[in-house]
Amino acid sequence: MSISDTKEKILDAAEYLFARRGFHNTSLRAITSRAGVNLAAVNYHFGSKDALLEAVFQRRLVPLNRIRRDNLEAVRETARREGRRPAVDEALRAFIEPTLAFRKSGTGAEDFITLVARSMSDPEDTVRDVFIRHIAPLFHLLFETLCEALPELTPDTVFWRLQFVIGAMGHVICMTGKNYKYALPAGVTPVDDVESLTALLIDFAATGLERP
Amino acid sequence: MSISDTKEKILDAAEYLFARRGFHNTSLRAITSRAGVNLAAVNYHFGSKDALLEAVFQRRLVPLNRIRRDNLEAVRETARREGRRPAVDEALRAFIEPTLAFRKSGTGAEDFITLVARSMSDPEDTVRDVFIRHIAPLFHLLFETLCEALPELTPDTVFWRLQFVIGAMGHVICMTGKNYKYALPAGVTPVDDVESLTALLIDFAATGLERP
DNA sequence: GTCTATAGATTGATAGAC
C-alpha cells in the first residue's frame, strides 16, 4: 500500500468522525479502525492528533479558499471595470455559494463543511484556532469588499452584520448535516435543495446588510 | 454545609467550565475542584455527569423561557386587541432581548448563555439533545407568531429565515463570550454594549424577514 | 511502512468508613 493511500484513508475517516462526533470525542482508535489501518499509522504519518486535524483542514480548505478568493476578486474587478461599486449580493454569493456547494458534492466534502461550521463555535481552543487561522484572511477580504459596496454604513455596522451572516450560514450548515435532528413545524417541508437554500440565504443576508 | 449549598456550588462551577471548555472536555474533577467540594459529590447529588448537564440547563432555562414566552404572548395579545397583526420586530425583540441580556447580568448567567449557544451546534448528541428539548416549544411559538406577522410568505420561507436569525444570534453570543478570540479589522471598534448589539441584530433580522 | 505491545496518564463512577 502506497504512502498516500494510507494517508488519504486516515484523512477521510478523520473528516467523517470529527464532523459527526467532534474532535475531542473522536479517538485515534475510532479513526484507524474506520480507515482500516493500524493505530500507530496516525502518529507515523501526521505526528499527532492535533496535526491530523490541521491536515484535514488543509486538504479541503486551501482549494475552497482559492475559489472564494478568486470569486471575490472577480466581483471587485468587474465592478471596477464598469465604474461602479461591487454589489452586495454578488459579494455574498462569491463567498456563500462555493461553501454551501460542498453539501451536494457527493464526496466526503459534505462532512468537511459541517466540521468547519462547528469549529467556528467549538469550545476547545485547539479546534477554534485552526478555523480562525484558515478563515481570517478571507473574512477580511469579504469585509473589505462589503465596505466598498456599502460606503454609507460605518465599518462597525458592516462588521457586525457580516458576523450575523456568518452565523446564519454556519447554523444552516450544521442543521443540514447528516446527524442533526430537528422537528419541522407542521406545514413546513424540508429543503433538500442546496441551490434554493443558498438563494434564500443570500437574499436574506443582502437585504439585512443593505438596510440604511 | 446544607444540601443546596453544595449543589449550587457544583452547578456554578459546571456552568462556568462547560461554557469555556465544552461538556466532554470538562472532567468531574475539574468541576468539584473549582467548586471546592468532594469528587463524589456530583454523583451523590446529581447521579451522573449527563444529569448534571441537564440540571445546569434547567436552573436558568426554565425562568428564561418563561420570560420569553410571556413576552411573545404579550406581543400577540396586544396586536389582537388592537386588531392588527403582530409586528416582526416586536416578536423578535420578545425573544432576542432577554436572551442577550444574560450577557450583562453580572452573574454566572453570562457563562450559561454561551453554553446554550454552543450546545446548538455541539457535535455530541448528548449535549444537542438537551438544547433541542428545552428550546423546541418556544421556537415553535416564535415561528407561529412570525407566520402570523408575515402571512404573505410561505411557512417554508419563514422557517428558514428564522433559522438564519437563530444562527446569527447564536454566533454573536459565542463571539462575545469570554474566551473567544478574533481579530477586529482596522477601523472597527469592539462593541461591548449589549443594547446596541441587540438593536443591531433585531434591525438586521427584521429587515431580512420582511423581504417580500 | 506496518505491526504488536505497552507505557503513562486521565476518565466516570462507586464501595465503604465516618
Place this chain on the structure above:
DNA sequence: GTCTATCAATCTATAGAC
C-alpha cells in the same frame, strides 16, 4: 452528606520487532 481509596475503562503516544 462527606470523605478516601480504588476499579475498570479509556485515551494519546511510543518503543521495537519485522
